[in-house]
Amino acid sequence: MNTESVLENMFAANPDGVTETLNRASVFIAGCGGLGSNVANILVRAGVRNISMADFDVVCASNLNRQFFFKAQIGVPKVKALKDNLLAIDPDLQLYELQKRLCPENFSDYIGRDFDLVFECFDNAASKAELTRFMLRERRDTIYVAVSGLAGIAPVENIRVIRRSKNFILVGDGGSDADESGTLASRVIAASAIQAHCGIMALLERA
Numbered sequence: 001m002n003t004e005s006v007l008e009n010m011f012a013a014n015p016d017g018v019t020e021t022l023n024r025a026s027v028f029i030a031g032c033g034g035l036g037s038n039v040a041n042i043l044v045r046a047g048v049r050n051i052s053m054a055d056f057d058v059v060c061a062s063n064l065n066r067q068f069f070f071k072a073q074i075g076v077p078k079v080k081a082l083k084d085n086l087l088a089i090d091p092d093l094q095l096y097e098l099q100k101r102l103c104p105e106n107f108s109d110y111i112g113r114d115f116d117l118v119f120e121c122f123d124n125a126a127s128k129a130e131l132t133r134f135m136l137r138e139r140r141d142t143i144y145v146a147v148s149g150l151a152g153i154a155p156v157e158n159i160r161v162i163r164r165s166k167n168f169i170l171v172g173d174g175g176s177d178a179d180e181s182g183t184l185a186s187r188v189i190a191a192s193a194i195q196a197h198c199g200i201m202a203l204l205e206r207a
Contacts, residue, residue: 022047036121
């Protein structure tokens with residue numbers, strides 16, 4: 001089966017109109033670790049084809065329990081490794097890799113107004129707060145999905161979805177701290193799936 005046939009059939013189970021809407025969307029993922037790498041994987045498998053990804057870090061062995069990377073990619077920049085893995089799913093994706101540490105001084109340079117959807121996928125609480133402040137002040141018309149609290153081994157049903165405003169969705173339990181509770185693959189990946197699904201639903205609502 002040729003590549004075109006594979007891609008045509010890949011989204012055959014999507015409900016009517018979903019693939020077309022997601023194909024048109026432009027998405028930015030801030031952070032390519034446990035959340036971001038899995039969010040990207042899910043988005044591509046759903047039909048999103050235009051993704052910009054930012055992360056300053058490289059893949060290490062301790063990432064492999066919960067992030068969408070492989071042993072051979074240890075030492076490779078996360079954005080480069082993730083791009084390669086996503087292209088293995090769909091070689092015709094439009095992917096833009098940014099190996100930078102995002103901060104308040106450069107948010108506006110890299111997160112333009114042309115994105116339909118932005119995902120906050122940072123590990124650091126201060127960085128999460130900084131990006132959220134920027135998005136709510138400067139990019140209020142952009143759909144924004146952030147995460148607060150998903151560490152430890154608490155029940156998955158503790159992960160809640162809160163619609164703070166029309167364009168701001170918050171996912172998580174709002175409290176658990178990875179530095180104190182550790183990070184378990186199943187809970188991180190569950191949260192990333194919820195985060196990706198919330199973004200997808202928000203895009204479909206806007207279509």
